[in-house]
Amino acid sequence: GLIESGGSFYGTTTDGGAAQQGTVFRMTPAGTVTLLYSFNGTDGSRPYGGVIEDGGVLYGTTGTGWGANANGSVFKLDPNGGLTTLHTFNVTDGFYPHGRLLRTGGAFYGTTQWGGSHNKGTVFRIDPSGDFTSLHSFDGTDGSYPTGGLIERGGALFGTTREGGPFGRGTVFRMDSSGSVTSLHSFDD
Secondary structure, eight states: OOEEETTEEEEEESSOTTTTSOEEEEEOTTOOEEEEEEOOBTTBBOOTTOEEEETTEEEEEESBOSGGGTTOEEEEEOTTSOEEEEEEOOBTTBEEEOSOOEEETTEEEEEEEEOTTTTSOEEEEEOTTOOEEEEEEOOBTTBBOOOSOOEEETTEEEEEESBBSTTSBOEEEEEOTTSOEEEEEEOOO
8 A cells, every 4th residue: 555755756666667566656646656776686576565764764574585585574775766675584484474554652563474483473672773573373273374564552552463362263463562462252153
């Protein structure tokens, strides 16, 4: 999805660009598109979650890539088009981030669809300088494979998983400020 900032819209494509690995772009309300960055695989690829803006800088995730970025990454893109990789996922801390990042309390929060202690996905925190913490590894009973982003309400984070829970059909979960996850609802059919 698109975000709006400063009178322009910003978004990502999961394909296309010079290496067909995805792009970050800006679009005016009149529809004029400017390519801001073209991923090449070694710097990540497939930015499924789009971007968010903070202080004129765009932040996002790549789902895959080559080499060090094969498991996905968290990146920042400065206004001049300079990309910095803040974190490269290594499977144990998650891989394949898919949802949009959430900015709250001076940090960014997100999910990975796979990886973690049980290879069923994670919730993570990263600050703008790249200090990374894996907050939770899903084990199936509390959900599996979170594909969406998170929202914040009253100091807690909320999200969904596409599988897991007692019926195996996914969950809605709440993570409190201590990192404890509670399943609020388990989907059945």
